Amino acid sequence: MNALNADAKQWARDHAAALRNLYGPLEGEGLLKVMTQLEFRGRIALVSSFGAESAVLLHLISKVDRTVPVVFLDTGKLFGETLRHRDRLVKMLGLTDVRSIEPDPVEVDAxxxxxxxxxxxxxACCRLRKVEPLARALGEFDAWITGRKRFQTNERALLPTIEAGDGKVKINPLISWDAEALEAYRVAHNLPAHPLVEDGYLSIGCMPCTDRVIPGGDYRDGRWSGTDKKECGIHLEIDGSGI
Structure with a gap:
């Protein structure tokens, strides 16, 4: 690890701890307001998959500041339904800075x-198509907003609202929301559902690695089914280690 990277990681850890102490249990729209308008104004982005639950967080950010950059990883392996859902939400919510980030074509060919x-x-596929492109896209920012929730996996069950990773502060404003709360918000605000949800897709990623979930199955059973893989890797350090 070079000194610059080590310094950035230490800064992020210290800053995240200080923000947790300062803002305590704040989450949702309130946390978004503080982070985008006060703590990291002009230095923060929201990363969205435009997946099964993404409409809720995107709606919240549109209420706070429609100009906050939204980073979308277009891996080249996504469902067409996801791309159309993205376009519909962007237009509906008036988001003004949505950046579709693709993997390096030279690296893909190689x-x-x-x-x-x-x-x-x-x-290796996730690293090529998601982890490395996201690292490039976030280079200009000090912080980013994620849509992770504690109910999604055992590994996420103890996540804080504010954490650190790869020299950035990470904000998790919906961390305590469960599936019922997300759906209630979506319905209350007349937000469109991802078209694949009603067909049994509960967590939606790239087409080859996403399956339907059988009734009663766990939320992410349809992701990388048949393997022990639960995360694409963007929530690990760029070197693949834990945070």
Whole structure:
């Protein structure tokens, strides 16, 4: 680890701890307001998959500040329904700075020339198509907003509202919301559901690595089914280690 990276990581850890102490249990729209308008104004982005639950967080950010950059990772392997859902939400919510980030085509040609890396090495595919492009996209920012919630996986059950990762402060404004609260908010605000949800897709990522969830199954059973993989890697350090 070089000194600059080590310094950035220490800064993020210290800053995240200070913000947790300062803002305590604040979350949702209130946390978004503080982080985007006070603590990191002009230095924060929201990262969205425009997936099954994304409309709620996108609606909240549109209420706070429609100009906050929204980073969308277009991996080249997404469902067409996701791309159309993205376009509909962007127009509906009036988001003014949505950045579709694609993997480096030179790297794709070198590391996934046949387009089947997802099958042979899903971790390497996620790194190529999501982790590395996101790291580039977030280079200009000090903080970013995620849509993670504690109910989604065991690994996320103890996440704080504010944390650190890869030298950035990470904000998790919906961390305590459960599936029922998210759906109630979506319905109350007349937000469109992702078109694949009613077809049994509860957590939606890239098409080759996303399956339907059988009734009664866990929320993320449809992601990388048949493997022990639960995360794409963007919530790990860029070197693959834990935060």
């Amino acid at each position: 590391r996934d020339p046949d387009g089947v890396l997802w099958r042979d090495n899903p971790n």
